[in-house]
Amino acid sequence: MLRAMRPMTRVGRAVEKGETQGFMKIVVDAETRRVFGAAILGTGGDEAIHGVLDMMCLDS
Secondary structure (H helix, E strand, O other): OEEEEEEHHHOHHHHHHOOOOOEEEEEEOOOOOOEEEEEEEOOOHHHHHHHHHHHHHHHO
């Protein structure tokens, strides 16, 4: 199981808007590369989570 986290200070859209508080986090199976879930707390998270949902749906 892999867990990755990226602060919003490293997300282009957040930096562009000057709203860099928050993070993006994802959990993936290391062997199958299946996405188990994600959390996005920050600007644009409501849009970005749909990319994760698409990956999860394609994997099932």
